[in-house]
Amino acid sequence: MEAGRIRLVSRSRRQLASYMWKYKALYVMALPGVLYFLLFKYVPLAGSLIAFQNYNIFNGITGSEWVGLEHFRKMFEHYDFLRILKNTLLIGLYDTIIAFPAPIVLALLLNELRLVFYKRVLQTIVYMPHFLSWVVVSGIAIGILSPSAGAVNHFLGWLGIEPVYFLGEESYIRSILISSGIWRDSGYGTIIYLAALAGINPDLYEAAEVDGAGRWRQTLAITLPSLLPTIMILFLLHIGKFLDFGFERVIVFLNPLNTENGEILDTYIYKAGLLQQQYSYTTAMGLFKSVVGLVLVLIGNFFSRKTTGESLY
């Protein structure tokens, strides 16, 4: 593809047409995808304009009043902005450090299982929570963490520890958010890694065994390096969504006792934007989130290319 593109540049327009004609099947196949991105990803970008307006749904983008950076100023001046941003950053950071590697570890562990039937059963079990909605997940979590009826507190009781109202304490909310995320999604996240693992040439392992490498050594010397490209790409995609923790999974856990540490930009946007109809204001916040995401991806991509040679583009 790369070579084709370079050659194209030097050719005349007519040759381009004939080139496209030659590969028409490919272009036609690409068309739905291109249309999809244009229609659902690029066109809505124009809607971000309302961040610079006092948007009124009945006047539309053309009829609403322009206010420039007013909403951004309002956002940065908000008395709670720093607290919410801090929560968002911290939760995003924990998610990257703890939840991102979880599927990798899980995939490696699954990969070591030799009994195929057992492996399949286990895989199915760890995938399943992914298909539960966050409302259900929060229901389960609130149930098992309950001080009166929850399993966790029963267990703590055996150890002689007083029951803890986990969801009623500010200090636990972030851990609960991260761990419920791991429980729900890490199994599903292994799919892509397991696929990558399946693609590793078995000859490499055989050769290593001949050289006297144990399983641990094989993992370090063969499996991990082979997985690295996949890990890097997924990591770059992940940090692009660094501030996008998702409102759904947080709002279901929040209550007045833990909001202090649990409120993130997404939940605030939901409350202010949808519940109080502050469209422009919250679009400004969303835009801010996206810009931060873009910058993070650019930085991450740069370092990744420098250090591992892997990059998104």
Next chain:
Amino acid sequence: MRKWAAATMAGTLAIGTLAGCGKEAEKPAGAEGSKQGETTKFSISMRTLAFNYVEKSPDINQDKWVKMVEEKTHTDLDIVLVPHKDFEQKMIQMFATNDIPDVVQGSGGVNGKELGGSVQAGVFQPLDELLQKYGQNLLKKIPKDAWDNVSYKGKIYAIPEWLSNPSRRATWIRQDLLEKAGLPVPKTVDDYMAVMRKFKEMGVENPYMGRENFRYADTFFGAYDVFPYLSMFEKQGDQILPKFMDNENMMKALTTYKTMYDEGLINKEFATINPTKFKETILAGKAGIWTMNANELLQWEQQLKAAVPTAKLAIIPSPTGPDGSGGHYLYGSVSRAYFINKKAPNPEQIVKFFDWMVSDEAEKFFTFGVEGENYSVENGAVKYKAPQTPQEVDEERYRQAFLWMVQDTTYNKGTLSLTEEGKKLIRLYDEVLAKEGRDGISFEPRLEALQKNPDVSPISDQAPPVLLNHMVKMVYGKEPISDWPKAVEEWKAKGGSEVIKEATEKYNKKDGVTESRRK
């Protein structure tokens, strides 16, 4: 080939015409209110109200009751359901995409959040003239404050379904437990505390049933008249202040809750008890006193008896505070309202349709259903087959409360007065609930300062986020209750001062002010 096609075409057309004629002919000609054989077609959006029957219906437009209404009114309805829980969002989406049906059902006045300012933007048509011509029955039956609620700049913009008694939330008690406790019906906060303590001794798990954000668990804020809600402003000196700024009473109310929390009279986990858990716990017989809408009484009693056969439910006067009154916050006078799109081709027919809703025929139909199927008439008295299975209950509720679009929704007089329990409920409404309840000065449209600062803005039955956090923490003992004045200062600093200023100005100018309905 071409001939064959033409023949088929002609045949189809002929059959189509015949079928069309047949359909027209079937209609009983000359029924009231409509020209013969002419059906009015219009689309209408309706909130599902989380009614099982509606949400589980495969296609509401094919529903037999809808068909019957259509037949009676010579209309062809295209009902567009709006999911109950995402109502506001879906409505806004509807306006944003400009995909607005001929009739839009809102849930309150002209300034409802779900309408997103559409009335002011001129999406709907003023109805005064049409009502004069085609809606005399509506004008006669619907009370003035309901019409006021759906008016904007002196013009009526919607046909309201009204609540003649806006005091709907009530204090419920397990009558059987109270009898067992041997205590009289509690009146004051102290009486209530005594009953709850006794319940606790008797092993009732939740003497008072708590719920997250104090929703449906706010009885004691009512006793002290400090509801931190949207409609709760009062005049203090020359300022209009929210009632929660009555620090002394607010701290008393919070202390009451804290005492209940400390003594285990309210569930220690109430901060995470959601509506489902709330109902489950009560219906499992694990609660003594709680708050619920009175109209649900008979239904809950039936369901509770499935788990605890000896259970008896009662609605009792809510605890009274220092001023000798109490009760819950009053609902708006309008429960649903129907706005007619400016672009609707046949507004006069639509008004006629709604006019039929308040007719005697409609009342009988929606209350009792179909003669021979749901009821029979013996010696001039209606013998109603009361629904037995949960499905039948759902169906009745759908017919009486969903499909009957314009009525006094306080209670269904027709079916209730057929049974002893029903009459009891009517008495409760008229004798208990009509006398209690808290209200305040409110502003329509919502004050600008509240719109701009979501954090200091209360909603209809929930405190502003800034205060709610403190309130819950104080009850849980994480902050001292004596800090309440500080919380109020915080509220003022975060935008509350503007709210007070705007409220006072608007009140003095009589601009969009609704006075308190209860003293």
